[in-house]
Amino acid sequence: MIAAASSIPRDELLFSYKGILYPAAVCNPEVFKALESFEARSDDVILAGYPKSGTNWLSQIITDLITISQKKTPGRESSVNAEEEFPYLEIGDAEKYEILLLIRNPKDLATSFYHFSNGLATLPSYETWDDFFTDFMTKKMAWGCYFEYLSEWNKYADQENIMTITYEEVKENPALAVKNIAMFFGIPLTEEELQLVVERSSFQSMKKNSEKTHGVFGNILFRKGCVSDWKNLFSEDQNEKMDKAFEERVAGTKLGKKLKYDLYCKA
Numbered sequence: 001m002i003a004a005a006s007s008i009p010r011d012e013l014l015f016s017y018k019g020i021l022y023p024a025a026v027c028n029p030e031v032f033k034a035l036e037s038f039e040a041r042s043d044d045v046i047l048a049g050y051p052k053s054g055t056n057w058l059s060q061i062i063t064d065l066i067t068i069s070q071k072k073t074p075g076r077e078s079s080v081n082a083e084e085e086f087p088y089l090e091i092g093d094a095e096k097y098e099i100l101l102l103i104r105n106p107k108d109l110a111t112s113f114y115h116f117s118n119g120l121a122t123l124p125s126y127e128t129w130d131d132f133f134t135d136f137m138t139k140k141m142a143w144g145c146y147f148e149y150l151s152e153w154n155k156y157a158d159q160e161n162i163m164t165i166t167y168e169e170v171k172e173n174p175a176l177a178v179k180n181i182a183m184f185f186g187i188p189l190t191e192e193e194l195q196l197v198v199e200r201s202s203f204q205s206m207k208k209n210s211e212k213t214h215g216v217f218g219n220i221l222f223r224k225g226c227v228s229d230w231k232n233l234f235s236e237d238q239n240e241k242m243d244k245a246f247e248e249r250v251a252g253t254k255l256g257k258k259l260k261y262d263l264y265c266k267a
């Protein structure tokens, strides 16, 4: 499906559902409609992340944690296939289940999204970074505007069943991040299990394993896996524009503070 999309004209690549754009090759309005009445089970685990925030990274960590937890559950030892049990979903009522909310600094996220858009046939590609930046700042992105995404999730960030984690904090101290995630989902871990999850979710391990886990898509997905790559793309003027938008729209919120913008997004 991803390869077939390359022949689709640019203006047919995205469709709008309730005011937000989605890639037509992988999303379907019928699915969104059906998900409005989706009922989750109380032990379902949901990972919410805007594109390029590190979703595949955190789903690797959660999948391993679930596998470890299931191995310890009597009667489920042999039925472990966590990958199959962790599909992508768009969700309705956010109150019924525990949600790990993943966010990433907007400059690295935009940088990652730009390279991804140009590597993937299902998304509109961009001749220049400047063109991408303009669209990113004016709500023309697939999966909507990142600033709106942050403002919307900010309404729920205080709820007990939501744990927010940043890409940067997992990068800074992976062991602590895995420990906190495991604690949030009530999964006890031995020191050995913790080290295993950390090792298997390192960028190097995931990239090395990516052909098996993601096929050819792996090469596009596991690009650099670092913090501050934005410094290679952003102009002075673009820095000013994004700093201003962040200050006006997100800086004062709980999620805004959690992102440590001054540390990760100022030169």
Ligand SMILES: Nc1ncnc2c1ncn2[C@@H]1O[C@H](COP(=O)(O)OS(=O)(=O)O)[C@@H](OP(=O)(O)O)[C@H]1O
Binding pocket: 049, 050, 051, 052, 053, 054, 055, 056, 057, 108, 111, 112, 113, 115, 116, 201, 202, 203, 204, 206, 221, 222, 223, 224, 225, 226, 229
């Ligand atoms: N293990 C690990 N460690 C550090 N960073 C990692 C890891 N796995 C994925 N990544 C980086 O996450 C970026 C992709 O984000 P997503 O998985 O959310 O992409 S997607 O929206 O599902 O396509 C993308 O970021 P960039 O490298 O900056 O493009 C990936 O490289």
